[in-house]
Amino acid sequence: MSGKLVAWDVQESDFPSSGTLSDQLNFLLRYGILAPSGPNTQPWKLSIKGNEVSLIADFTRSLPNVDPNDRTLYISHGCLLANILLGAEHFGLGYNVKCLPDGQYGDRTAVVQFSDISNSVTEPRFPDLFKEITKRHTNRKRYEEAAIEDEKLKELKSSVNREGFRLDIITDKEVKSAMANILSRAHKIQLGNKAFRKELASWVRPNTSDAKDGLPGYAFGYSDFESFFGSFIFGTFDMSSSRARIETSFMIASPAVAVLSTESDDKLTWIKTGVLFEILFLTATRLNVMFDLFSQPVGIPDLRQEMAQILNAKYPQILIRMGYAEPAKHTPRRPVEEVLIS
Numbered sequence: 543m544s545g546k547l548v549a550w551d552v553q554e555s556d557f558p559s560s561g562t563l564s565d566q567l568n569f570l571l572r573y574g575i576l577a578p579s580g581p582n583t584q585p586w587k588l589s590i591k592g593n594e595v596s597l598i599a600d601f602t603r604s605l606p607n608v609d610p611n612d613r614t615l616y617i618s619h620g621c622l623l624a625n626i627l628l629g630a631e632h633f634g635l636g637y638n639v640k641c642l643p644d645g646q647y648g649d650r651t652a653v654v655q656f657s658d659i660s661n662s663v664t665e666p667r668f669p670d671l672f673k674e675i676t677k678r679h680t681n682r683k684r685y686e687e688a689a690i691e692d693e694k695l696k697e698l699k700s701s702v703n704r705e706g707f708r709l710d711i712i713t714d715k716e717v718k719s720a721m722a723n724i725l726s727r728a729h730k731i732q733l734g735n736k737a738f739r740k741e742l743a744s745w746v747r748p749n750t751s752d753a754k755d756g757l758p759g760y761a762f763g764y765s766d767f768e769s770f771f772g773s774f775i776f777g778t779f780d781m782s783s784s785r786a787r788i789e790t791s792f793m794i795a796s797p798a799v800a801v802l803s804t805e806s807d808d809k810l811t812w813i814k815t816g817v818l819f820e821i822l823f824l825t826a827t828r829l830n831v832m833f834d835l836f837s838q839p840v841g842i843p844d845l846r847q848e849m850a851q852i853l854n855a856k857y858p859q860i861l862i863r864m865g866y867a868e869p870a871k872h873t874p875r876r877p878v879e880e881v882l883i884s
């Protein structure tokens with residue numbers, strides 16, 4: 543694998559089972575950093591101190607125009623946390639988690655205290671989805687029309703069956719079209735806004751770039767040539783109509799659309815949403831169901847309200863397109879050494 547993708551080449555058999563706890567925690571973080579994050583900003587720093595791992599928000603990577611309340615940033619931290627905990631359970635390390643250990647305004651989103659294998663109580667709290675971490679990816683291709691089997695839909699739904707959360711899976715054509723219409727309007731509002739567009743474009747990279755963050759053009763299906771101009775064109779011109787057209791047609795043609803919603807809407811809820819969302823995403827990966835994600839409509843209060851009304855839900859957090867397609871290529875990651883602080 544090339545330099546920017548090398549983080550994905552992590553082998554379970556390299557777990558330092560006879561190493562120190564610090565070596566083992568360092569290894570777990572290699573799975574943590576494979577988590578998804580809104581435009582792959584990887585807005586995190588990590589620290590290991592004794593038996594504690596801290597997840598720290600890197601606000602230098604926040605998106606004031608795209609994600610003004612840092613909602614997506616906190617959800618991404620939840621995904622990071624889920625991967626670390628799945629790794630701990632897989633290798634038999636006991637743990638305790640405290641979210642927002644320094645309160646609402648602290649930079650730490652979570653601290654995990656570990657106990658080593660020899661004196662761990664390893665009651666698993668999650669299904670064993672560890673092996674899916676290196677396979678999971680966002681897939682923006684057009685999906686096949688083939689329906690997703692009912693048993694799979696049930697399994698996806700039950701993977702997030704926790705109080706305060708709900709997953710609506712929509713297969714009805716009219717409701718899917720209503721969601722696609724909301725997505726289209728969100729695109730027109732947001733991509734029509736120059737500051738929004740420029741901020742998002744600053745995370746779009748040529749395919750050949752060595753950058754270990756952001757979105758290479760191939761994630762959107764751009765050739766090497768197209769990707770070279772992708773960021774410039776995307777940031778300079780209002781492409782909202784064409785982007786909206788592609789994404790809504792893909793959405794309507796997909797066998798299912800889903801919305802993950804919550805009962806409350808604060809930083810703690812966003813972190814927990816991220817944990818559950820990653821469990822959902824990894825469950826889908828195990829079932830071979832692809833996901834494409836849309837935060838746009840949730841970022842506009844009126845459209846979010848409209849989604850909530852259609853679903854009779856309280857706070858929609860993320861819109862998902864689901865279906866079958868050939869796997870897509872992974873996106874880059876910064877290695878643990880780049881995000882670990884002492």
Ligand SMILES: Cc1cc2nc3c(=O)[nH]c(=O)nc-3n(C[C@H](O)[C@H](O)[C@H](O)COP(=O)(O)O)c2cc1C
Pocket residue numbers: 576577578579580581582614617618621678679680681756757835836837838860872873
């Ligand atoms: C909370 C959250 C919101 C996201 N929102 C979008 C989105 O609106 N549009 C999109 O194309 N991708 C979205 N993504 C997907 C990310 O761009 C993707 O996870 C990231 O580029 C890493 O790629 P990977 O998922 O293939 O590992 C989102 C991801 C997360 C975690």
